[in-house]
Amino acid sequence: AQSVTQLGSHVSVSEGALVLLRCNYSSSVPPYLFWYVQYPNQGLQLLLKYTSAATLVKGINGFEAEFKKSETSFHLTKPSAHMSDAAEYFCAVSERGNLIFGKGTKLSVKP
């Protein structure tokens, strides 16, 4: 069975600083990977997904993620954090059509 590990349940950055949210996966086959964002009291919204077309994936709101097979990682980054980025972020891997989610990382942005 595939799995996803998100390192750090809470990450705090200052406004304008780099955002780095870590995700490692385990999969015996080439994975399909997703990042979702959940704003307070809302559902999940797709940020970006990797489907083997390109290793650097650009998403919405200035986020991007790089697939590194050698490191089994799919870390999410944004060069400059904005207050509106404060949310919970979930990494997920697709397994037989279903999504396996990590436990989430809550991002706080300090003014």
Add this chain to the structure above:
Amino acid sequence: NAGVTQTPKFRVLKTGQSMTLLCAQDMNHEYMYWYRQDPGMGLRLIHYSVGEGTTAKGEVPDGYNVSRLKKQNFLLGLESAAPSQTSVYFCASSSAWGEGDTQYFGPGTRLTVL
């Protein structure tokens, strides 16, 4: 185009009571899913449906039943609620059941079982 909607938004039940959560989607998606979200646990799949009239168990199906009588609706039932079912429930849908297909989520139902 409302996307995925869920009814109700909030509900408080007493132990042993029953209830049904309704999920509706207007995107003509074939596939629908029910998840529960608990603090520090991420989202876990309860049941899913690959088409009208078909359902299957996910990771945590015990204590829940589902039905997909119409393509646009997916119902989640709790026959005898327990405090362990206190959670936020999310419904999702997708147009296909492939490895790279995007799931679209509803706003969630916050359920408390006393």
